[in-house]
Amino acid sequence: MISLSEVQTIAVCGAGTMGAGIAQVAAAGGYDTLLFDIQPAMLDKARAQITQNLDAAVSKGRLQAADKIAILERIRFTPRVEDCVGEVIIEAIAEKIEIKTALFGQLTDINHSGAIFATNTSSLSVSRIAAGIVNPARVAGMHFFNPAPAMKLVEVVTAQDTAPETATLIYDLALKMGKTPVHVKDAPGFIVNRVARHYYLEAMKVAEQGLADFADIDRLLEGTGFRMGPFALMDLIGNDVNLAVTQSLYDAFEQAPRFTPNALQVGRVQQGRLGRKSGKGFYDY
Numbered sequence: 315m316i317s318l319s320e321v322q323t324i325a326v327c328g329a330g331t332m333g334a335g336i337a338q339v340a341a342a343g344g345y346d347t348l349l350f351d352i353q354p355a356m357l358d359k360a361r362a363q364i365t366q367n368l369d370a371a372v373s374k375g376r377l378q379a380a381d382k383i384a385i386l387e388r389i390r391f392t393p394r395v396e397d398c399v400g401e402v403i404i405e406a407i408a409e410k411i412e413i414k415t416a417l418f419g420q421l422t423d424i425n426h427s428g429a430i431f432a433t434n435t436s437s438l439s440v441s442r443i444a445a446g447i448v449n450p451a452r453v454a455g456m457h458f459f460n461p462a463p464a465m466k467l468v469e470v471v472t473a474q475d476t477a478p479e480t481a482t483l484i485y486d487l488a489l490k491m492g493k494t495p496v497h498v499k500d501a502p503g504f505i506v507n508r509v510a511r512h513y514y515l516e517a518m519k520v521a522e523q524g525l526a527d528f529a530d531i532d533r534l535l536e537g538t539g540f541r542m543g544p545f546a547l548m549d550l551i552g553n554d555v556n557l558a559v560t561q562s563l564y565d566a567f568e569q570a571p572r573f574t575p576n577a578l579q580v581g582r583v584q585q586g587r588l589g590r591k592s593g594k595g596f597y598d599y
């Protein structure tokens with residue numbers, strides 16, 4: 315299996331909300347970074363987002379202009395799955411198990427047999443994602459938080475077959491990227507998303523019952539010290555992704571009523587109001 319000192323290239327799959335940020339973090343950590351997406355438009359959007367983030371860091375005096383250029387030069391944007399070759403693969407594509415296992419299947423064929431596979435899934439079973447891969451001992455969860463460049467926390471998920479060296483490598487890699495990793499076990503939603511589910515679901519129930527509107531609920535929760543209110547946060551996450559996570563926990567906990575997806579989020583997804591990424595969600599942007 316590959317060791318941390320052998321890691322030179324990190325292939326990040328999926329250039330959406332999370333993948334773009336993870337690629338920025340990997341390149342800032344000094345790694346040659348490949349950012350792959352099947353939609354070329356998402357690659358253009360990711361490049362613009364990363365450039366904007368780095369420009370903001372330069373203007374705040376947190377990054378030298380020369381370092382900004384070096385970070386951007388370390389990222390190669392590609393729409394070709396064949397280019398996803400590296401010592402570490404970090405997957406941040408759609409929150410659907412069949413799509414993730416299909417991609418990992420394709421990538422095992424073209425990568426070194428010791429390459430490490432990490433998934434950024436928020437809620438799916440890492441053990442199930444790993445099951446379809448040759449040598450599942452090299453698969454772990456590497457769950458970044460949104461926005462990935464700003465949020466320090468990374469849940470490092472040990473699945474059923476994850477080798478201790480794999481979990482350690484992902485942990486150390488997160489440290490090298492300037493993050494604060496925490497080891498967790500593979501369970502639905504791991505720790506943070508399982509607990510945080512009720513932040514979103516209960517807030518939507520409050521709104522449905524007409525007790526307060528979205529903005530007031532957000533103001534109230536922010537007033538108690540939460541960095542973002544639940545509706546602003548759901549719009550940042552993406553209502554489609556957040557609904558997929560709710561659905562996945564609901565299924566994993568055998569349709570436990572406390573995880574029932576809420577009609578407000580279902581409706582937003584049906585209307586294409588996905589949040590910030592589509593310009594409209596609970597709020598208009």
Ligand SMILES: NC(=O)c1ccc[n+]([C@@H]2O[C@H](COP(=O)([O-])OP(=O)(O)OC[C@H]3O[C@@H](n4cnc5c(N)ncnc54)[C@H](O)[C@@H]3O)[C@@H](O)[C@H]2O)c1
Nearest residue numbers: 328330331332351352353356406407408409435436460551
């Ligand atoms: N949004 C969040 O706040 C958040 C936080 C932590 C983890 N996650 C997890 O990260 C993953 C990605 O979420 P996101 O919010 O970035 O989603 P997103 O919808 O913003 O982006 C997903 C990207 O994956 C691409 N894609 C889909 N199938 C692909 C494939 N087969 N090959 C290559 N690219 C493909 C899409 O074109 C899209 O650009 C999910 O598993 C999600 O649960 C999301």
